[in-house]
Amino acid sequence: MTGERILEVRDLVKQFDVTRGVLLxxxxxxxxxxxxxxxxxxxxxxxxxxxxxxxxxTTIARLVARLLDPTAGTIAFxxxxxxxxxxxxxxxFRREVQMVFQDPYSSLNPRKxxxxxxxxxxxxxxxxxxxxxxxxVQALMEQVGLDxxxxxxxxxxxxxxxxxxxxxxxxxxxxxxLVIADEPVSALDVSIQAQVLNLLRDLRRDLGLTLVFIAHxxxxxxxxxxxxxxxxxxxxxxxxxxxxxxxxxxxxxxxxLMAAVPRIPA
Amino acid sequence: MTGAVDFLHEAAEDAGPTGGGxxxxxxxxxxxFWRRLRTDRVALVAAGFIVFLVLVAVFAPQVVDLAxxxxxxxxxxxxxxxxxxxxxxPTGPSSKNLFGVDPLGRDLFSRVVYGLRISLEIALLATxxxxxxxxxxxxxxxxxxxxxxxxxxxxxxxxxxxxxxxLALGIASACSLGNGCVGGLIxxxxxxxxxxxxxxxxxxxxRIVRGQVLSVREREFVEAARSIGASNLxxxxxxxLPNLVAPLIVYTTLIIPQNILLExxxxxxxxxxxxxxxxxxxxxxxxxxxFDTAWWYMAxxxxxxxxxxxxxxxxxxxxxxxxxxxxxxPR
Numbered sequence: 001m002t003g004e005r006i007l008e009v010r011d012l013v014k015q016f017d018v019t020r021g022v023l024l025x026x027x028x029x030x031x032x033x034x035x036x037x038x039x040x041x042x043x044x045x046x047x048x049x050x051x052x053x054x055x056x057x058t059t060i061a062r063l064v065a066r067l068l069d070p071t072a073g074t075i076a077f078x079x080x081x082x083x084x085x086x087x088x089x090x091x092x093f094r095r096e097v098q099m100v101f102q103d104p105y106s107s108l109n110p111r112k113x114x115x116x117x118x119x120x121x122x123x124x125x126x127x128x129x130x131x132x133x134x135x136x137v138q139a140l141m142e143q144v145g146l147d148x149x150x151x152x153x154x155x156x157x158x159x160x161x162x163x164x165x166x167x168x169x170x171x172x173x174x175x176x177x178l179v180i181a182d183e184p185v186s187a188l189d190v191s192i193q194a195q196v197l198n199l200l201r202d203l204r205r206d207l208g209l210t211l212v213f214i215a216h217x218x219x220x221x222x223x224x225x226x227x228x229x230x231x232x233x234x235x236x237x238x239x240x241x242x243x244x245x246x247x248x249x250x251x252x253x254x255x256x257l258m259a260a261v262p263r264i265p266a
Numbered sequence: 267m268t269g270a271v272d273f274l275h276e277a278a279e280d281a282g283p284t285g286g287g288x289x290x291x292x293x294x295x296x297x298x299f300w301r302r303l304r305t306d307r308v309a310l311v312a313a314g315f316i317v318f319l320v321l322v323a324v325f326a327p328q329v330v331d332l333a334x335x336x337x338x339x340x341x342x343x344x345x346x347x348x349x350x351x352x353x354x355x356p357t358g359p360s361s362k363n364l365f366g367v368d369p370l371g372r373d374l375f376s377r378v379v380y381g382l383r384i385s386l387e388i389a390l391l392a393t394x395x396x397x398x399x400x401x402x403x404x405x406x407x408x409x410x411x412x413x414x415x416x417x418x419x420x421x422x423x424x425x426x427x428x429x430x431x432x433l434a435l436g437i438a439s440a441c442s443l444g445n446g447c448v449g450g451l452i453x454x455x456x457x458x459x460x461x462x463x464x465x466x467x468x469x470x471x472x473r474i475v476r477g478q479v480l481s482v483r484e485r486e487f488v489e490a491a492r493s494i495g496a497s498n499l500x501x502x503x504x505x506x507l508p509n510l511v512a513p514l515i516v517y518t519t520l521i522i523p524q525n526i527l528l529e530x531x532x533x534x535x536x537x538x539x540x541x542x543x544x545x546x547x548x549x550x551x552x553x554x555x556x557f558d559t560a561w562w563y564m565a566x567x568x569x570x571x572x573x574x575x576x577x578x579x580x581x582x583x584x585x586x587x588x589x590x591x592x593x594x595x596p597r
Contacts, residue, residue, distance in 0.1 A: 094495035107486035111508035121494040
């Protein structure tokens with residue numbers, strides 16, 4: 001593990017309190033979705049996080065993207081602690097770190113055109129104003145393999161794969177350094193998954209992005225990532241290089257996870 | 267059938283970025299809504315009738331002229347006949363006065379037309395104001411949840427706990443004196459009626475909007491907006507609001523008739539539209555005294571009110587069914 005650390009996560013904890021009542025608030029129980037997780041991401045690498053449903057992968061993605069506030073622990077981006085930033089103080093961070101969401105059906109506002117969805121980050125950050133916005137958005141559309149002529153179409157006119165391309169274009173609009181992809185293909189048809197994965201891989205190479213890639217599918221993570229962290233019940237049980245992990249899984253849970261992959265007998 | 271179409275759509279589009287979506291017959295939610303509405307004859311007739319009423323109201327002076335009637339506030343003694351006991355009594359419908367005249371000798375057709383105009387004016391203004399207040403309150407309550415929601419929702423509960431008509435009567439009569447109330451902001455006259463109705467009916471819209479917002483805010487595009495750094499206000503008004511338009515249209519159509527009736531009730535009770543301005547509710551109130559001798563004085567304003575409210579209700583029901591086909595009433 002060499003190179004400059006772009007992201008440092010230390011002892012991250014996220015506890016969801018299950019409460020009841022408003023005036024007389026009572027805590028009935030607490031769920032620790034993420035329980036003391038630490039890892040580093042090196043600039044330029046693709047870092048995978050795998051784990052079964054409910055293991056806390058998505059919570060980690062949301063914590064790192066600062067969509068959720070951690071209960072404890074720190075997140076540092078490019079050496080700066082961003083854990084305590086809130087509201088407008090987060091805006092510079094938002095320009096650097098973007099997210100691709102899991103469900104391409106609910107992650108695009110059904111009432112907005114593709115052009116305005118992809119252009120929204122530019123609008124929010126007052127970039128490429130006025131007449132320059134449309135060509136900028138259309139260049140992004142071309143970059144992710146969408147027809148720029150579809151600028152004024154609504155999301156429902158597109159297939160899942162194309163919608164996910166829209167989601168990727170939106171994430172790239174601010175030219176971020178780090179992209180967090182939260183199970184970007186798990187909602188897609190198997191035949192289309194490969195296309196979207198290859199697009200992400202090519203974009204990462206061409207733009208020099210750092211990628212945090214979250215998935216429950218081991219083969220997908222192996223295809224995409226340089227290093228992989230395995231999650232189980234809110235904790236990281238093993239972090240290793242991709243080839244190393246598949247050749248020689250150390251943690252018992254990793255072994256079980258690999259054994260659970262169904263194989264078609266030859 | 268739809269499954270097959272979706273599949274084709276999916277395959278064709280991912281084959282290349284040029285595969286167009288529209289050509290394969292995919293419809294937006296609005297197109298589906300419109301297609302369902304178009305087959306609902308009752309709603310269409312109601313909508314046509316409402317358009318007719320609005321045109322009549324907008325062109326009230328021309329309509330009255332065309333019917334050869336006198337302006338609504340012009341009394342005349344020429345139109346009275348002597349009743350049984352020698353008391354002058356207004357004349358009934360004739361070619362000169364289509365709906366007859368009222369006890370002051372004013373042309374009833376012209377008063378009904380202008381009454382419609384005032385009714386619609388008040389109902390639309392009050393509805394607009396209710397929707398505006400309800401929308402903002404509902405957005406904030408549903409979006410922020412927590413104590414904001416608790417405070418706003420309890421306020422709604424408190425308002426809903428008041429007996430509507432008593433509250434309206436109280437406020438309307440308090441505001442109808444002297445310089446009005448709220449520091450002269452609400453002056454006696456139409457603005458009192460509009461304000462009172464809006465004050466009561468925004469709660470209905472606020473509850474519906476809050477419920478919708480609670481569900482829309484959980485969709486991933488709201489989180490996506492947050493992740494690109496959009497402010498809360500931007501998310502509420504630019505991302506969530508466009509998704510509330512369809513239910514808002516439906517519920518707005520449903521509270522318009524309620525507001526028309528509330529205005530009529532207030533005028534009936536004497537705290538609504540001020541004489542000599544014509545009001546359907548006030549006409550009904552006045553007509554009760556002379557019903558024995560002048561049935562037309564109650565029949566025409568009453569029929570106008572009934573048909574107008576019925577049309578709005580039928581259109582509202584039709585819109586609701588078109589929006590939520592699964593909740594449609596069995597026919």
